[in-house]
Amino acid sequence: MGVPPAINKRDLKKFEKLLLAERDHLSGSIRTIEAASREESGRDNSGDFTSYAESGTDNFELETALNIASGESDWLVNVNEALQRIHNGTYGVCPSCEKPIPRRRLEVFPSAKFCVLCQGEIEKRNNNY
Numbered sequence: 001m002g003v004p005p006a007i008n009k010r011d012l013k014k015f016e017k018l019l020l021a022e023r024d025h026l027s028g029s030i031r032t033i034e035a036a037s038r039e040e041s042g043r044d045n046s047g048d049f050t051s052y053a054e055s056g057t058d059n060f061e062l063e064t065a066l067n068i069a070s071g072e073s074d075w076l077v078n079v080n081e082a083l084q085r086i087h088n089g090t091y092g093v094c095p096s097c098e099k100p101i102p103r104r105r106l107e108v109f110p111s112a113k114f115c116v117l118c119q120g121e122i123e124k125r126n127n128n129y
Contacts, residue, residue: 007092007103016086018110019079026076033069075111082111094118 007015085091092101096118105112114122 007100007106011103012086012091015091015106015110016083019083019086022110023076023079023083026072026079030069030072030076033065033072037065037069078111078113081113085113096122 082091092103092106093099094101094113094115096114099115101112101115105116112119
């Protein structure tokens with residue numbers, strides 16, 4: 001397949017740099033949430049009624065943080081897959097229709113795997129189930 005003509009080597013380096021920065025950001029965010037959740041789960045909340053109420057609030061906040069971390073982990077997988085596509089020479093090519101993904105889409109969404117049309121079809125199919 002190779003790199004589509006719309007994306008030259010300079011653009012690939014630009015997208016790789018963006019994706020690496022996003023990967024670093026996501027990894028740091030996930031580490032921070034995991035550290036906070038370990039700290040929170042290690043706290044002793046035994047005692048009076050106020051402690052139980054605080055424990056409930058803390059558990060809700062912990063669950064919310066873990067949901068965020070899970071979403072960021074999924075996003076991190078997408079970023080790593082995009083970096084792999086750069087190294088494989090398939091970045092910027094929709095695996096479904098094998099057409100180039102428009103540069104403007106990649107500028108907005110550097111980890112895009114599919115072109116807009118194919119992504120829409122995938123989402124439509126997923127929403128029907």
